[in-house]
Amino acid sequence: MQINDVVIIGAGPAGLSAAIQCRENDLRVTVLDEFPKPGGRLLGQLHQEPTGEWWNGIEETKILVDKAEKLNTDIRCGVSVHHIEKLEDHFVVHTNKKNFPAKNILIATGAAETAAPIPGWTLPGVMSIGAAQVMTNVHRVSVGEKGIVVGVNVLSAAIARELQLAGIDLHSMALPARNAVSEDQANPRLVMERLVRIAHLAPSAFIKFGSKFAKFKFVQNIALQFFPKGGVKMWDMPIHLRKAIKEINGTDKVESVTMVDVTVDGDIIRGTEETIPVDFVCIAGGLYPLAELAAVVGVPFQYSEELGGHVPIHNEAMETSMKGIYVAGNITGIESAKVAREQGAVAGLSIVKNTLQNATVDGKLKVAINNVKATREAATIQFHPRIEEGREKVTTAFNQLT
Missing domain, CATH: 3.50.50.60 (FAD/NAD(P)-binding domain)
Incomplete structure (x- = not known):
């Protein structure tokens, strides 16, 4: 032999x-x-x-x-x-x-990949962000008509853009609701720190300019306090740091998600629930x-x-x-x-x-x-x-x- x-x-x-x-x-x-x-x-x-x-x-x-x-x-x-x-x-x-x-x-x-568990994540139509990338770029299969990305990080930002280039409609990117597993991904302060490192890739000159100052903690705190309710748009897609996905809804497949407002520390603000119609969800845990x-x-x-x-x-x-x-x-x-x-x-x-x-x-x-x-x-x-x-x-x- x-x-x-x-x-x-x-x-x-x-x-x-x-x-x-x-x-x-x-x-x-x-x-x-x-x-x-x-x-x-x-x-x-x-x-x-x-x-x-x-x-x-x-x-x-x-x-x-x-x-x-x-x-x-x-x-x-x-x-x-x-x-x-x-x-x-x-x-x-x-x-x-x-x-x-x-x-x-x-x-x-x-x-x-690490996926952040969310109620409803076993429904057909829920996938990791990496799986969406492979289906789209390798197999040339559309992952759905309209979706949302749960988890705001370097990986999800890069792949979300790839999905857009393939003609896939993304409602937005938002944080996962806080639980024992998703603590870091659900903390707006920690997510803000990581986003500063990729702000230079943003298509907006204003965001690129602002990122030079956002490296300072006090600037990050101010930015989170006054973060726009409609999110900050990157490639015309809102990125939310003060909103989280609490639940994925559907009977036999994904039909919608429940989005909630969160504090700067990631705590859910009661009475802010909003239903967003989507047919697929990408979870990005890193x-x-x-x-x-x-x-x-x-x-x-x-x-x-x-x-x-x-x-x-x-x-x-x-x-x-x-x-x-x-x-x-x-x-x-x-x-x-x-x-x-x-x-x-x-x-x-x-x-x-x-x-x-x-x-x-x-x-x-x-x-x-x-x-x-x-x-x-x-x-x-x-x-x-x-x-x-x-x-x-x-x-x-x-x-x-x-």
């Missing part, structure tokens, strides 16, 4: 980029992904950069896949990985198809690293709020403290697809260096690590504040382990 030099779990930007680096150095590579085609979350992405250029995830995927295929990379889709077994001198990746032995494993499984496979094989973890949750402890070269296990992409912290792509290149070069004991790769590896930092610094959107601080903490934890 032939043992792969590396099995890469995840055919998104990180996994594909790593595979290209490995194949360029003639390593035996197998890439596995449970989705029917490669690309990961790239496939659903479509947005305009501040420069005016369009970021088209499908086209970016095509570039990576074409390059990987020219290098005869073994990419297998529709394969679900459920276990990684560590043996004495190699690993075995267990899937729903067959087992894949490998000297090295790159886990590039990306992120998963993203967290999809890291279960790293936990299964025994990689140590650290919780980092700055990175979106529990992340495998790793260094700048994408190596974990478990020899032969590497990580890249959103499993290491929630960032953009561009950062994930650059991290994949780093992981691929690290695998090449350690497998072939090739010191000539050092220069390329240093350049690739610097590319990650440069891409991060130039990122239009940051999903979490203090990303650099979170990265430094994880690197410190790695150094303490090794």
